[in-house]
Amino acid sequence: MTESFIEKIKYYIEEIPFVKIITPLEKNDLYTKGKLSISFLGLDNELEFDIVIGSQYPFKSYDSESIKFINKDLLEYNHVMRDGTICIHTSHNPNIKAKLNIDFLSLKNWIIKYYLKKDNDAHYEHIIVPDIDINNKYFSFLFTEVDYKFRKNEFGFVKLSQISDGKINSKEVHNYLVQAFANQFRNEIAFCKWSKTYMSQESETKGVFIFIDEPPAIHNRFIFDNWSQFSSVFNQNFLDFLHQYESQHLNKATRGKLVPFFIGYKISKDEIHWQVAMIKIGNFPIKGVKENRKWRSTLLNDTINWSKTRNSSYKYFFGRGTFTKELTDKKILIIGVGAIGSNVAKTLVRGGSKQIDLVDYDVKEPENICRAEYSFYTGITEKVDELRTDLTVISPFVEVGEVNQQYLEHTSKVLFKDETVKKVLESFLNGYDIVFDCSTDNDLMYVLNSLNLKNDLINLSITNHAKDLVCSFSPNVYKFVTTQFNEILDNDTSDLYNPTGCWSPTFKASYNDISLLVQYALKQINLIYKNKLSKNSFVLETNTEKGLEIKLNEY
Numbered sequence: 001m002t003e004s005f006i007e008k009i010k011y012y013i014e015e016i017p018f019v020k021i022i023t024p025l026e027k028n029d030l031y032t033k034g035k036l037s038i039s040f041l042g043l044d045n046e047l048e049f050d051i052v053i054g055s056q057y058p059f060k061s062y063d064s065e066s067i068k069f070i071n072k073d074l075l076e077y078n079h080v081m082r083d084g085t086i087c088i089h090t091s092h093n094p095n096i097k098a099k100l101n102i103d104f105l106s107l108k109n110w111i112i113k114y115y116l117k118k119d120n121d122a123h124y125e126h127i128i129v130p131d132i133d134i135n136n137k138y139f140s141f142l143f144t145e146v147d148y149k150f151r152k153n154e155f156g157f158v159k160l161s162q163i164s165d166g167k168i169n170s171k172e173v174h175n176y177l178v179q180a181f182a183n184q185f186r187n188e189i190a191f192c193k194w195s196k197t198y199m200s201q202e203s204e205t206k207g208v209f210i211f212i213d214e215p216p217a218i219h220n221r222f223i224f225d226n227w228s229q230f231s232s233v234f235n236q237n238f239l240d241f242l243h244q245y246e247s248q249h250l251n252k253a254t255r256g257k258l259v260p261f262f263i264g265y266k267i268s269k270d271e272i273h274w275q276v277a278m279i280k281i282g283n284f285p286i287k288g289v290k291e292n293r294k295w296r297s298t299l300l301n302d303t304i305n306w307s308k309t310r311n312s313s314y315k316y317f318f319g320r321g322t323f324t325k326e327l328t329d330k331k332i333l334i335i336g337v338g339a340i341g342s343n344v345a346k347t348l349v350r351g352g353s354k355q356i357d358l359v360d361y362d363v364k365e366p367e368n369i370c371r372a373e374y375s376f377y378t379g380i381t382e383k384v385d386e387l388r389t390d391l392t393v394i395s396p397f398v399e400v401g402e403v404n405q406q407y408l409e410h411t412s413k414v415l416f417k418d419e420t421v422k423k424v425l426e427s428f429l430n431g432y433d434i435v436f437d438c439s440t441d442n443d444l445m446y447v448l449n450s451l452n453l454k455n456d457l458i459n460l461s462i463t464n465h466a467k468d469l470v471c472s473f474s475p476n477v478y479k480f481v482t483t484q485f486n487e488i489l490d491n492d493t494s495d496l497y498n499p500t501g502c503w504s505p506t507f508k509a510s511y512n513d514i515s516l517l518v519q520y521a522l523k524q525i526n527l528i529y530k531n532k533l534s535k536n537s538f539v540l541e542t543n544t545e546k547g548l549e550i551k552l553n554e555y
Contacts, residue, residue, distance in 0.1 A: 006032055009053065012097045016104050022048065030055055038111065047071065047111065049086070058099035065090060067103050076219045078114045078121065082128060086110055124267050127217040127275075129306050130225070134258065134278055138173040140308035141260060141276045144396070146181065148190030150211040150264060150272060155238045156184035158207035158262050161198070173308075176260070177396075178274075179203055184241060193314075195399050197392045207260030207276070208245060210238050215265045216275065223275065223306065227285035227299045239286055239297035246284045255282040260307070276307045314352075314397050323351035324530035331355045333403065333432040336439030337383050338362065339509070340460050342373035343518045344436055349391045349398050351526070356391065357432070358384045359403035360439075371511040412447045422451070430454050442482070449478035456535065460521060463491040466513035467542055471521050473535040480537050480555065489539070517542070520550060 009032065010025055023035035032053045039046035054066035065088060072084035079087040088106040093099040113119045131138075141160070159180040166173045179199060181190040191199070212233050216224045224230060249257075261277045279285060285300045322328060332353060334341050337360045345356060364374050364383045378386050388400045411428075415421040429435060430453060437448060437459045448457055457474035459481055468489050472480045485491050517540050528535055536554045543549040 008096060009100070012100045013104075015097075016101065018108060019104055020046075025051075038108065040108065042116065043111065047074075047115070049107075050084075058094060058096050060092075065103065067100075069107050074115065075222070078119070078125070078221070079110065080221075082130075082222050125221070126267075126273070127215050127221055127223045129223045129275060129308075132305050132307070133171055134305055136171050138168050138171055138308060139258070139260070139276070139278060140173055140175045140310065141178060141262075141274070142175065142310050142312045143178040143274055144192045144194060144311070144313045146190040146192055148181070148188070150181075150190075152211060152213040153235055153238065154183060155208070155210040155241055157182045158209050158260065159203045160205040160207055160260065161201040161203045162205060163201075176205060177201070178262075181209055181262075194396045195392065197400075198396045205260070207262055208242065209262035209264060209274075210234065211264040211272070213266055215267070215273075216263055225304055226301060227304055228301045231299050234299065236296060239299070242284055242286055243288070243297050246281055246286075249281050257281045273311060274309050276309050278305045278307055312396065317395070317397065318352040321351075323348070323353070323526045326529035326532075327434070327526060328352040328354060330433035331357075331431070332434045332436065333357045333359065333429070334436045334438060335359050335408070335444070336437065336441070337387050338368070338438070338440075339372045339511075339514050340440075340462060340518055341436070341438030342383070342387055343515055344438055344460065344522065345387060345391060346373045346394065347519065347522050349395050351522075352395075352397075354397055355399045355401075357401040357403050358387060359405055359408055360384050361405040361409065371509060371514055412444060416447050416450075426451050426453065434458065436460065437477075442478075445481060446478050449474070449476070458525065460518070461485075462509065462514060462517060463489055464508060466509035466517060467491075469517035469521055469540040470537075471525070471539070472537040477537075484539060489541075517550075520552075524552065 006025055006027055010021065013019055013021060013036070018038055018040040020037045020039065021034060022037055025032050025034040027033075034051050035048060036051055037046045037048045048071065050068075050070040052068040052070065054061055057066045060066055069086045069088070070084045071080075071086070074080050074086070075082070075084065081087060086107060088103065088110060090099075090102045090106045093102055142163075158178060159182065160176045161179055163175045163177055166175060177194065177198060178192050179194070179201075180192060183189070214233075216230065216233065218224070218229075245259075258278045258280055261279050262274050263277065264272050264274045267273045285302045285304075286297045287300055288295045289298050327348070328351065330353075332348065332355065334345050334356060337345060337358050341358075341360070345358065348356060360383050362383050364372075364378075364381055364386055366376060366380075368374055368383075369376050373390065374383070374386055384402050384405075388402060391398055391400045411421055411425045416425060429448075429451065432455055434456045435448070435453070435458070437445060437457065438461075439445075440461050445459060453474060457477060459472045459477045460469065461481060462469050463485065468484075468491075470481055470484045470489070520540055521538075524538060527533065538552055538554045541551045541553060543551070
């Protein structure tokens with residue numbers, strides 16, 4: 001900042017009618033600071049704030065405002081950080097004068113809403129937990145819902161499994177998944193509601209827990225930072241449990257080992273949250289005190305090393321956007337997981353789908369990768385096997401199964417004319433709510449169309465160069481699709497991709513071409529289910545002569 005810039009800041013602030021500069025602004029290389037007071041009609045006593053303005057002002061510093069208003073006497077009020085900084089989030093404006101007016105008006109609004117009216121927000125604000133590393137390493141713990149009602153002062157063990165490590169600010173972070181909470185005395189286990197894949201992972205790590213009911217925080221917002229603050233919270237039974245746990249595990253091999261300590265509390269009538277502190281065997285924050293010839297455990301006056309915890313329950317995992325429950329709660333079969341099917345599968349899983357089975361006979365080759373949802377790193381492998389892994393990596397809530405391709409191929413094309421086999425095939429397919437046929441196999445499409453299916457059969461196929469996408473709902477899938485491809489759409493098959501060797505030629509299109517149309521189609525399908533619209537077949541036609549145009553034609 002230059003001196004003239006500081007003079008501008010001072011001049012613009014002094015123009016704001018409810019603001020008065022008490023201590024002149026001073027600067028260094030990083031920020032400008034001073035002290036000011038706020039006074040307006042309705043505020044009986046003026047409020048004083050330290051002001052700190054970052055060198056990047058009026059722009060933000062990452063996601064935070066580069067101007068701070070600080071008053072440590074206001075910690076009891078909502079939206080005040082532990083250092084006394086008022087938490088404001090204001091709109092962008094590159095003009096310094098305009099931005100100062102916006103920021104000071106936001107401060108005034110905070111004073112009115114939270115200082116004068118003492119308002120509480122309708123949505124829950126989590127207590128503030130400092131980011132603390134231990135020996136230059138972070139630890140994070142992900143938990144989800146359980147079908148269990150915790151009781152106050154209940155305690156026991158936590159079963160954990162480790163997932164992939166990562167980095168935060170160039171430091172390692174070890175990530176753990178909570179699998180279950182086991183009550184110490186009641187022989188009750190609360191299992192977390194992850195998918196079978198995650199629940200079947202080996203558990204080599206154990207933690208301890210206690211449920212305390214109320215948030216462990218000062219002003220219901222700043223988490224306790226010293227173990228002595230829990231003295232009136234933890235009962236003697238639990239402290240004795242901690243002492244026994246440490247005593248049983250105290251040896252040369254485990255001394256100094258970190259133990260995750262889960263502390264649970266209610267954040268609403270029906271929801272709880274967990275915070276995790278790391279404690280070391282041989283250095284638990286407790287000691288024995290002799291009173292009336294008896295020993296009891298007490299907490300030490302010692303700093304708490306908090307770790308990162310995240311509620312990854314389904315409603316939060318997909319809280320920013322999901323498909324309708326009319327799709328996500330359905331059992332889905334995807335036939336053919338090539339360019340179209342793999343895209344459909346990943347989109348459904350990212351949209352919250354919980355149960356998907358896959359079927360495909362093909363092996364993933366290097367040339368498949370450029371336009372489908374596969375990676376080069378895994379080499380040549382079965383498409384279904386790789387995609388199943390990818391889907392479970394994306395979501396801890398999806399159950400992904402595999403259908404035997406030989407069974408489907410044999411029963412659908414060899415034996416389906418046999419009435420007994422046909423009924424078996426129909427019964428098998430009717431075990432799904434929705435069947436996506438993305439195989440581009442006309443023979444299979446014909447067979448599926450001839451079956452008595454009670455569910456929704458949806459066929460997705462794309463013309464050469466991805467000019468058009470055809471989406472057909474049962475019944476009459478075969479007739480609609482073949483009519484579109486053979487009589488209506490411009491499906492030029494003279495320019496197909498012919499790989500080296502005796503392979504069937506395939507349509508040309510980039511990942512962008514295919515993904516664009518598949519996403520558009522899935523958007524329409526989701527709207528159909530969400531709004532309970534007629535399940536009309538449709539065609540997406542593209543026109544690129546004057547820039548991209550996509551037209552949806554319903555039939």
